[in-house]
Amino acid sequence: MHTGGCCCGAIRFEVLGPTTGVTYCHCSKCRRWHGHVGAYTAVDRRDFRFVQERGLAWYVVSATVRRGFCRECGSTLFFDDAEDLAKLALCPGAFDAPTGxxxxxxIFLGSQGDYYAVQDALLKFDALPVRASPKP
Ligand SMILES: [Zn+2]
Ligand SMILES: [Zn+2]
Known part of the structure; x- marks a missing residue:
């Protein structure tokens, strides 16, 4: 089980199932919203629950996408795409250690900022990775 929350404790959550590998998003919207590159792990919605959501607020980006944050301390925590019915994206910096x-x-290296370099050995995509078709 993972636990996590915002800086001030007005949002606390639990994740009772597996998490995906962390993806860094370099798009201009993530960089503006987080102050730099966005980082996300995805979890099954059925495995996620709020323990405290007093501070929870949503920035509505589009008809299907919203970003969750704490209205009391400003921490940025969630990326919720209603078209991805199975998964909710969480910011790994909000997780309590050890995160595992x-x-x-x-992703979106095609729109990365001009003030830093990406020089690690992780997978790299100019936009969203093309989803591999499911094996028969
Ligand atoms: Zn907070
Ligand atoms: Zn992004």
Whole structure:
């Protein structure tokens, strides 16, 4: 089980199932919203629950996408895409240690900032990775 929350404790959550590898998103919207590159792990919605959501607020980005944050301390925590019905994306910096998480990939490198370099050995994609078709 993973636990986590915002800086001030007005949002606390539990994850009772597996997490995906951490993906860094370099798109301009993530960089503006987080102050730098976004980082996300995805969890099954059925495995996620709030323990405290007093501070929870949503920035509505589009008809299907919203970003969750704490209205009391400003921590950025969630990326919720209603078109991805199975998964909710969480910011790994919100997890309590030890997280057990591992880095996996960079996405949207085609719109990365001009003030840093990406020089690690993780998977790299200019936009979203093309989803592999399921094996028969
Ligand atoms: Zn907070
Ligand atoms: Zn992004």
């Amino acid at each position: 998480l591992k880095e996996k990939a960079h």
